[in-house]
Amino acid sequence: MNGVIIQFFHWYHPGNLWNEFADKAIFLKELGFTAVWLPPATKCSENLRGRGYDIYDQYDLGEFDQKGGIPTRYGTKHEYLNSIEKAHQAGLHVYADIVLNHRMGGDEEEQITVHEVSEEDRNIKIAEAFEAKALTKFTFPGRNGKYSEFIWNHQCFSGIDNIKKDNRKIKGIFKIHNEYGEEWNDAVSHQFGNYDYLMGADIEYRNPKVVQEMKNWIKWYLETTKADGIRVDALKHISLDFLKEWISYIKKEINPDLFILGEFWKDEAEKIIDFSQEMNDLISCFDAPLHYNFFNASNEGKDYDLRKILDGSFLERKPIFSVSFVENHDTQRLQSLESSVRSWFKPIAYAIILLTKDAYPCVFYPDLFGAEYTDQKDGEEQHIIMPKIEILPKLMEARKLFAHGEQIKYFDHKNCIAFVRKGEKDHPGCVVIISNSGEGYKEIDLGKELANSVFRDFLNIRNDEIILDDNGKGIFKVNMCSVSVWIKNDFYSD
Incomplete structure (x- = not known):
């Protein structure tokens, strides 16, 4: 499917989100997104100030006058259901954020x-x-x-x-x-x-009446919203016994095809794997270890060994149940798990999760649209600007058109790595090359069937051409601290 998720919110989003998403659903589909992760729609204890995670009433999706008003921060129940309908009309799946812990x-x-x-x-x-x-x-x-x-x-x-x-x-x-x-x-x-x-x-999930109520609620919620999947918050804190029973109930009694994605926040893939196995592979998980690799690489610059960028990641160990991301609402500046990937490295990180084989990537709202906000930290007011990643739409297009087929890695230099996607029917493949230091190059053999072919950088970062020799070999280049996606000139378009 080559699917891509967009996390369509961030912690400081000002609100009216359901209407904004409804207006942008077709645009997102055209960019190449296949699914959207929406924030919790439930009424909060702080209502318009809450982000959905300070959950008060799981049955109130912006319908009842509680906690100071009818709508939530993101809108009314009618607007929420309309946004899901717009997503489905555009051909997008909807993953609803669910808070079970408190x-x-x-x-x-x-x-x-x-x-x-x-x-x-x-x-x-x-x-x-x-x-x-x-x-x-x-x-x-x-x-x-x-x-x-x-x-x-x-x-x-x-x-x-x-x-x-x-x-x-x-x-x-x-x-x-x-x-x-x-x-x-x-x-x-x-x-x-x-x-x-x-x-x-x-x-208290040892209380059988609570367990039954949560089953009743999720049946009501999925039948009401028609969501295609759920993202479950804070899994480290929830009883595994309950989770297995609850998810098995969903799969057997409500929707066997429901996609279930969990936040089991651990920086070691082994612990996520243990959890995944304990859950009998009923649930996919975010790849926090890969995020931390990106965070460290962005801070260390040329001292980071790019050959290790996938080492210890959930993607490397158990790709079929892994969801890759560069940043999210918890890691953005001024938040509880702050580990913001530096802007210079984000095009590289997105190239990795969008173009490498087996990844199911999740794009963060501010990286596509930008964001600006103010908050307190250590008693001081801080103003944060998150610039949009200008090259991101082009990387999305590269995923859709070229990131298909067998993958060959050239992870043989600490500051310059590459991988080839060989393509398949109707998708011609590409060469992705990355540097975290000076200008880099890599000799790559694409086979005699491509002898004398001309390649250009689909991202338009480099303007030169690469001509393969009689054996199908060529020297592929990349600018300093950058990424290029080389494709056959036949498929090039400005």
């Missing part, structure tokens, strides 16, 4: 028993059990039982970060004592001892 903005306080744990090791108690009040009851009065009459209370949650004791507000990580015990669910990442808790009121 709830925020509870409607009523409950008297509960908790004990406080260490942030560095959640298995260590730093205070013995005591009585407290917390916003652990969710009644959704604005929705008034429409779609679901399920009421969430402290038996539905395993932990919380805000409590009241003796009318004093206290912040920390507090383990809720419920009928499922006083310990965290063990079927999660063991980072920080146990990573069940992330934020808000953490959902």
